[in-house]
Amino acid sequence: MNAFTYQIDDHLAFAFPQLEAAEELLALIESDRSHIEAFIDVMAETKTIEDEKDFIKMKLYGYADGTDYLFFILQGQKICGCIDIHNIDPKIGKGEIGYWLHSSFTKRGIISKSVKALCHLAFNDFGMNKLLICVDVDNAPSNRIAQRCGFTLTSTEPQDALLHGKLRDMNHYTLLKKQFKKGFDE
Structure with missing residues (x-):
């Protein structure tokens, strides 16, 4: 993949999203749709390469506006998932992290590192x-990731998200810049 990359470690990197990757990304989603959609409802809207291109374009517009940052997660040169910061409020410097990872790449620390x-x-x-990070209360792996990455559980919000037509309770985790800096200085 010829893209701007941000190296995380010897094998893991972020790649800036490109429209040319839409087919590879859709194939990855299709090969693991039931796993990915377990806690992410919006994937149901992505069925074609054009849908995927529209999603990437939307994220690129958000990047230009400063309201959204999407990256493909690369293991070697292959896309294995996505991570983003969305719902960004630039006035107060706040945003929400979201991510997904193909099940064949789980339990390797990829999302925690990402x-x-x-x-x-x-x-x-x-x-x-x-x-x-807002996580379904029943999504144990993502709850552990938020905690492992230094986020603090600040609230559990009842009926806070809609997933497959049902209202779900969500755990809300927060990390401030000063907490992150302190964690790296210790």
Whole structure:
């Protein structure tokens, strides 16, 4: 993949999204749709290469506006998932992290490393002050990731999100820039 990349470690990197990757990204989603859609409802709207291109374009417009930062997660040169900061409020430097990873790449620390790397970019390069991760209460792996990455559970919101037509309770985790910096200084 010829794209701007941000190296996380010897094998893991972020790639800036490109329309040319739409087919590869859709194939990845299709090969693991039931796993990915377990806690992400919006994937149901992505069925064609054009849908995927529209999604990438929307994220690129958000990047230009400073309201959205999407990266493909690369293991070697292959896309294995995505991570983003969305719902960005530039006035107060706040945004929400979201991610998904193909099931064949889970339990390797990829998302934990990716979240930490994205926090580093957000706080040091994007001028952010506060990051949130909102997780379905039943999504045990993502709850553990938020905790492992230094986020603090600030609330559990009843009926806070719609997933497959049902209202779901969500855990809200927060990380401030000063907490992130302190964690790296210790």
